[in-house]
Amino acid sequence: MANSWDGVDLRNMIVEHEKLSFIQRYACLIGRFAAFDITAPNAGLRGEVEKSIMAFTAEQLAGNCSFLMSIRFLARQTRGMFDAGPRLARLLASHQRWLLTQTAYALHLEYDPRDPTSGFTAVRLTGRITAHKVASRNTVLAFIEELYTYRFITHTPGDERRRPRHFEPAIVSHQAMFTWIHVNLAALDLLDGGERAAFFQANPALMKLVQPRIARHCLEDAAWREPPEQVAQFLWTEAGGLVVDNFIARMEPEETEAGKFLVGRVETRALAADFMMSRTHLQRLLAKAAQRGCVGWHDEPRKTRLWISQGFVEEYSAWQAVKFAYVDEAFEWAKARIEELAV
Structure with a gap:
């Protein structure tokens, strides 16, 4: 039939x-x-x-x-x-x-x-x-x-x-x-x-x-x-996936410099409130990621214009491909x- x-x-x-x-x-x-x-x-x-x-x-x-x-x-x-x-x-x-x-x-x-x-x-x-x-x-x-x-x-x-x-x-x-x-x-x-x-x-x-x-x-x-390790530091934490999605959605693949993709202005207080997470938790998460070289700021020490590393993006992409x-x-x-x- x-x-x-x-x-x-x-x-x-x-x-x-x-x-x-x-x-x-x-x-x-x-x-x-x-x-x-x-x-x-x-x-x-x-x-x-x-x-x-x-x-x-x-x-x-x-x-x-x-x-x-x-x-x-x-x-x-x-x-x-x-x-x-x-x-x-x-x-x-x-x-x-x-x-x-x-x-x-x-x-x-x-x-x-x-x-x-x-x-x-x-x-x-x-x-x-x-x-x-x-x-x-x-x-x-x-x-x-x-x-x-x-x-x-x-x-x-x-x-x-x-x-x-x-x-x-x-x-x-x-x-x-x-x-x-x-x-x-x-x-x-x-x-x-x-x-x-x-x-x-x-x-x-x-x-x-x-x-x-x-x-x-x-x-x-x-x-x-x-x-993988770089991705896990975000994804195993509360609301970490939302943070990564925010960075990936905002980054400009065409604007890369020395293996870094520009994300743009990031206000941790506003971002934490937006995702219903504590600002302290978000700041610690970004600090750990920065120590690994996954993210960083173009304007130290103000830390407002964020970049994300090409290595992190490649690792995240390979994981998403699965x-x-x-x-x-x-x-x-x-x-x-x-x-x-x-x-």
Whole structure:
């Protein structure tokens, strides 16, 4: 049956939800597809899909002279996400929280009604995170409590008193995750003129396939899970990712001098307030980075006009290439799988 999976008519499902907002349609589609095991291996189909994938590798991305443009685009879009929802955006602002958030969301999408222990539960998230030494059990539980307190997640209806207790993302969390993947795909499109972002926007049910695959690969690959030293000093700290995004978004690749990219005027008091972090914490972070030669100031001792080193940018770009490669691979894999199933 064209445009259907096991008798589920995709076209009718989408038309049925046209009167709802886009993100409501996405959430409904995800809920409807939860009953279908579209990620289960299929011996004949899976082999053909795997062979047909044509995605960028991390090495190709890192060696692409235009890749920095894509990274700057993503950094600027991330800033827009922060402005739209600062507290929620901070969940992706440190690498530990990024891994926790992506893994928790993936567990939710991987829920199998035939297996009551599957899905997003405290036990499942703790097990997956601690297995890779990303965070302690107490840190995971505190993270879940924070998500619940700020209503970024809710209890699955009917599970309030059951064990294990299941959680599911709130609508705002669905929207944020969808936007994050969408802008990553748009950044990849800048490299080859592709239409990944448009296809993803038009086919929101792809999320059920794409996001868990990205999350799993990123968590399991030490090249992404454990950032290189210069990058790690920012990314393992609270709001450190926001600071790096700010510098990358503002730097001028054309204005380089002796291996330094100009970022421009940086007022630590204003920047700290903007990202809801202490000024002391930001100043210490910049001081440590300056000692390593990652950043510096053109106007010592006033310290207002910041530069960022070419070495740091290259290391950050190579690290980002790992994640972007997994995003591209997951998208191409999911797209090919859906197209095969729809025939």
